[in-house]
Amino acid sequence: MLDELGLAARNHALPLEALRYPITPLGLHYLLIHFDIPAVDLASWRLEIGGRVERPLSLSFEELRSRSERTLTVTLECAGNGRALLEPRPPSQPWLTEAVGTAEWTGTPLAQLLDETGLADDALEVVFTGLDRGVQGEVVQDYERAIPVAEALRDEVLLAWVVNGEPLPPQHGYPLRVVVPGWYGMTHVKWLRAITVVAEPFRGWQQDVAYRLRASEDEQGVPVTRMLPRALMIPPGIPDFFTRRRIVEPGPCVLEGRAWSGLGAVERVEVGVDGGAWGAAELDEPLSEWAWRGWRFVWDAEPGDHELRCRAADAAGNVQPDEASWNFDGFCNNAPQRIEVSVGGAIPRDMGDDSPAAG
């Protein structure tokens, strides 16, 4: 339990009210840092591109930054989002529902660098290696993940050095990180130091053991790749400090939130009250092909206690399930968010005065 609290302290979630910002302000975007944030000296930092390429490259930060650049608005979610709501709770970073954020990432398309290096005929996957190092599953490792060559050559895959118009802060991968729009966060390797093209499936721990949907430790399981659809709601009204239960005024209450999927455009968001029928929310115009989509729904809040839920569906036909299936590592729990709300009588009006209880 203290181990989980230690992880929850250092890995930051998006406070749900920050869903109000289409672009998440720096400091509110979720963070999952497996090991330690490395200290990086830009003068000695280099990006090495090698392996099954025709012309290996070693680039300083300035050399990299002289390449063409592109800015993309991208929603990132942790594959473990929702883990702590599974029972039993798999022991790892104990996310509830808010391990997400959307940022404007600026960098150079990876495809252009791979065009410079050329690829060997047997190139199969592209391995990203970070400067972050530690022990997981009893294996000492640099943090590493791979994607298939076809994914790496997508126009939207960036090596980013700027977020929201600012140089990457340490916690987002200074000086350089990978951005693979549509995929869960584990693939967006931070503190990038090497890109290695390989001819065999990459067997690193974070690929071969972690980030797989499996029923037990002994199973090989299925790789976690793109984000499943999810809608989140800005909790309405005002919160109770400890329980986060919401207090809402009776009457029409505008529920707002954002929804995303890495598998297809969000086509539908629905809101359910007290387990009743789902009602369609109104959708904003998409922010970008790779970012969350705003939605709103007017709820007629009647006095009493209520449970609000929301769910998203995408163009590929995926809908959030009522319950997500348990898995050994607690990935991909995209069951609908539940918000507990008390309407009306719960607010003692005499305590709700706006002026300080001044003497």
Add this chain to the structure above:
Amino acid sequence: MLDELGLAARNHALPLEALRYPITPLGLHYLLIHFDIPAVDLASWRLEIGGRVERPLSLSFEELRSRSERTLTVTLECAGNGRALLEPRPPSQPWLTEAVGTAEWTGTPLAQLLDETGLADDALEVVFTGLDRGVQGEVVQDYERAIPVAEALRDEVLLAWVVNGEPLPPQHGYPLRVVVPGWYGMTHVKWLRAITVVAEPFRGWQQDVAYRLRASEDEQGVPVTRMLPRALMIPPGIPDFFTRRRIVEPGPCVLEGRAWSGLGAVERVEVGVDGGAWGAAELDEPLSEWAWRGWRFVWDAEPGDHELRCRAADAAGNVQPDEASWNFDGFCNNAPQRIEVSVGGAIPRDMGDDSPAAG
């Protein structure tokens, strides 16, 4: 437990390796947000200064910003830091040891505004009211805290609109917050909307019920005010992902960290290994009168498992106690930080290769 995890997700701690930065980068400073981050429209925002003053003021942001400004480097710590290490654990935000950060805050001295308004002869305390609103202890409230007039008139008390050279981000109190150097964080009211001078002791919930050292819910207790001394260490070596246990190479190991106290300058930091005698660390020059002080200590790491501790003492004669006394709300637990370390054999060298396990 899920309530605690919900708070731990939204309230961010400083990852301990970020102690390496003398000024905490934005996004890594600790955050404790009682209710929700409010949405603020700067065009309609005003600061109202009233109560027991001679000439009340109502200022727009531009009017406020036209006052003289000052920048101070200040360490802020949550009064609940260390709470989750008390047994039994008081149910609230479950901080371990890292609810701290140091920033450069820029704003106008409060004393100058109070000089403009003048104070009535019976002025006793200055109440700060935020725009954040919610329920705590079954009381609906705007977040409010007060300080005595003598504290409010200190040169170092600022109304800050800039942090680390940037406009305040939403989570740090945009557009304006109070900074009271030396005091725990609960006093540095964010999203400030009103300053009210009062002639009687302020009895708001966050003053009269919360932030008091008390043995039970029925006691009045003693107010929490200034930060007790505390030293923190950057955990050496590399971490295990889940337990955060450290793996360190044998041989001389430089331990580094920072120490602070709101009660007097840090005069001494000591490191203890495996419960043995305390050894003196070397201290950096102070960063500012109100900020943490860097320290280092060379430890000869011998193979095996070890426990490292550190503690600070200040010029007022306060030293971190071996154990902090339990209190009902879990405040002020400044018992020494403990870091568990494995030296040597635990690193399987064949797994520690720097290159990706490429096929």
